[in-house]
Amino acid sequence: MSSVFKPVCELSINAVRSSLLEGSLELSLGVFSMRIGGTEKSLVDFLLDTYRDVPARLGPKDVTDISVNVRAPNFFRKYIRRQVIPDPGFIVPAVPLPPRLAPLAMEMGLNLSVALKCCRMTTFHAAVVGNEEGAILISAHSGGGKSTLAAALMAEGYRLYSDEFGLLDMREGLLWPHPRPVSLKAESIEVIKELSGDEWMSPTLTGTPKGDIAYRRVRPSEIDSAAVPGEAKLILFPVFSKGCNPSAKELPKAEALMKLIPSSTNYHLLGEAAFNASINMVQNARAFEITYGNVEDSLMMARDLAGKAGL
Amino acid sequence: MPAGPYSDQTQWLANKDQIILRQLDDATVVFHKTSGDTHVLNFLSLAIINILSNDAETFNSAAPKILLEIGMEQDDCPIQLIKDTFLQLDDVGLIVPRVADE
Numbered sequence: 001m002s003s004v005f006k007p008v009c010e011l012s013i014n015a016v017r018s019s020l021l022e023g024s025l026e027l028s029l030g031v032f033s034m035r036i037g038g039t040e041k042s043l044v045d046f047l048l049d050t051y052r053d054v055p056a057r058l059g060p061k062d063v064t065d066i067s068v069n070v071r072a073p074n075f076f077r078k079y080i081r082r083q084v085i086p087d088p089g090f091i092v093p094a095v096p097l098p099p100r101l102a103p104l105a106m107e108m109g110l111n112l113s114v115a116l117k118c119c120r121m122t123t124f125h126a127a128v129v130g131n132e133e134g135a136i137l138i139s140a141h142s143g144g145g146k147s148t149l150a151a152a153l154m155a156e157g158y159r160l161y162s163d164e165f166g167l168l169d170m171r172e173g174l175l176w177p178h179p180r181p182v183s184l185k186a187e188s189i190e191v192i193k194e195l196s197g198d199e200w201m202s203p204t205l206t207g208t209p210k211g212d213i214a215y216r217r218v219r220p221s222e223i224d225s226a227a228v229p230g231e232a233k234l235i236l237f238p239v240f241s242k243g244c245n246p247s248a249k250e251l252p253k254a255e256a257l258m259k260l261i262p263s264s265t266n267y268h269l270l271g272e273a274a275f276n277a278s279i280n281m282v283q284n285a286r287a288f289e290i291t292y293g294n295v296e297d298s299l300m301m302a303r304d305l306a307g308k309a310g311l
Numbered sequence: 312m313p314a315g316p317y318s319d320q321t322q323w324l325a326n327k328d329q330i331i332l333r334q335l336d337d338a339t340v341v342f343h344k345t346s347g348d349t350h351v352l353n354f355l356s357l358a359i360i361n362i363l364s365n366d367a368e369t370f371n372s373a374a375p376k377i378l379l380e381i382g383m384e385q386d387d388c389p390i391q392l393i394k395d396t397f398l399q400l401d402d403v404g405l406i407v408p409r410v411a412d413e
Contacts, residue, residue, distance in 0.1 A: 254338035254351045261349055268347040272331065275342040275349060279333050 003059065007220075009052035017044045019058040023069055026062075028055045030178040030226035031121070031167060033062075034110060038070035038102055040084060046103035050181050050202040053220045066117070068109035070102045088113045095209055104208055107183065107215075111164050114178070115265040121176065122168040122274040125263040128161035128175050129153045133311050134233035135175045136302070137166045137285070139263050145240045145298060148188040151216045152299045153306075155195040160222045161230070170270070170277040173284075174229035179222045181215035189214040191295050234309040235260070235287040238298055246297035248290045248305060256287030285309070319371060322409040323397065325363040330405060332360075346404055354381055355388065355396050360405060367409040370397060 005028055008016065019025040023037025025047070036047070047056075069087040072078035073096045083096035086109025097105050115123060126139040127150035136153070140146040147163050154160050161167075161177040169176055181202065184192055189212060193201050202215040235256055251259070257278060261267050267274045286309050292298040331342040332352075339352045341360070352360065358380040362373050374393055381388065400406040 252338060253335040254340055257335065257340060258349070258351060271347050272342060272344060275331065276333075279335065279340065283335065 003057055005055035005057045007053050008047055008056045011048075011056060011058065013044060013048060015058055016047060016056075017041075020044060020047075022059065023067075024059045026057050026064055027051065028057075029180060029223070030162075031176045032066055032114065032118075032178055033064040034113075035064040035067040036070075036106060037068070038084075038106065040070065040099045040102035042100045043070055043102040043106060046106070046202070050103070050215050050217055053218065053223055055223070066110060066113040068106055068113060070105045070109065086110075086112065088117075090116070092116075097208075101205055101208055104205055104213065107180075110180065114165055114167075118167070118266060119270065120169075122170060122267060122270055122277055123265050124166035124168065124260055125164065125265065126166035126260075127163050127182075128166050128177075128232075129158040130161055130175075130230045131158055131311055134309075135161060135230040136234045136236060136306060136309075136311060137175065137232045137281075138236045138238060138302075139166070139260055140238045143240065145188075145238045145292070145295070147182050147184055148192065148295055149236070149238055149298050149302060151182045151184060151188075151192045152195055152295055153302060154182070154216070154219075155192070156299070156303065159225055160218055166232075168274075168277050168281060169229060170273045172229070173231070173277055173280045175232055175281075176229045177222070177226045179218045179226055181217055184214050184216060186211050188295070192216055232281050232285045233311050234306055235282070235285050236302060236305065237287070237289040239289060239291045240293070240298075241291055242293055244291055244293045246290070246292045246301055248288050248301050251287040251289055253282045253287065256285075257282045317408060320369060322367040322369055323363050323373065323401075323406050324367040324409045325360045325400075325406045327364050330360070332357075341405065343404055348403060350403060350405070355393065356400060356405075359393070359396060359400060363406050370394065 020038045025036045027034045070084050073085045077083040082099050084102045084105050085094040086105045088109045126137050127146040128137050129150050138146040160179045163182040167176045200217050204212050204214040206212050290301045329344045333340050339357050341350050358377050362376045
């Protein structure tokens, strides 16, 4: 077994498959190393396709930050009416999925692990993109359009830090990348396909509990920059309201802070350090609530506000 | 959750060691170490915390100092409003009744 990191696409299908069966495929992306296990062919195909440029190694015995095993929920569901769940090493209320949705189970497991196990950084439920001048933190409720906006900004040349998490370092006050593929749902899939090109999209997973889902792949340049953090210069709170006129409202910093705190999964756990880091981040950024009715409007406003924030 | 009931003799205290105050533009944000909660303070709440950070005070002795601190008369800032704000601050643990020495 190789202990050298190589892009997933340079590994053979058999090597990936046997490593997953052993539960010893390690992916390295930014601040987290992730050990993955699973028996499903759909998971092998997904990793070879959607994680194709991500550094991986086979069979390491080192400790990783995250470990997710995609497995059957019980003995019977391994063989009869087969199902899978993510097992991140702690009990989570996971809906059993058919084997073809093993990639979704893995993504859920990875997200839960970052959300519930990370104590090194303050985690916000947010997408983050940026350029050499700094970062844009996009915080929204589920369905608010943060992933779509992040993927649209990627098409504009911004680099992806993360689709699901703003990872705030508590000493430096910087946002760190963890660039996993961007999860897109329903109509957003076609919109981003058009902006980014088919070659950057994964096959669509149909009939998931959240409807159709496809992933926007991460670019090699974003993987190469995964160890380069950035300072938040702009914080956006997108609100989707079908058919509405686009509007942007600058938020007082205290209000921005109070909107961000509930989106953090570990703010209360980390206490004073998270408070100070969050205050410093908000202090140095401009924050806006943007209300929009379509992706073009949200992209136009984000582009304009990024310019105002010096990005 | 307030510890009540309280009397006019109850002395109130804002424990400076348990809170961190930070300014964000013209708003004051406070972190309460015991609960891990963060609150935005209005000018009245901030004045109450400032006055009760110096010494424990009964409501009746603190109220005139609070009015002086915010530069308002009772007509503009009714005593009942100050009393309600005391209870709200007690509710979130930012001020506490001082336990009498045995």
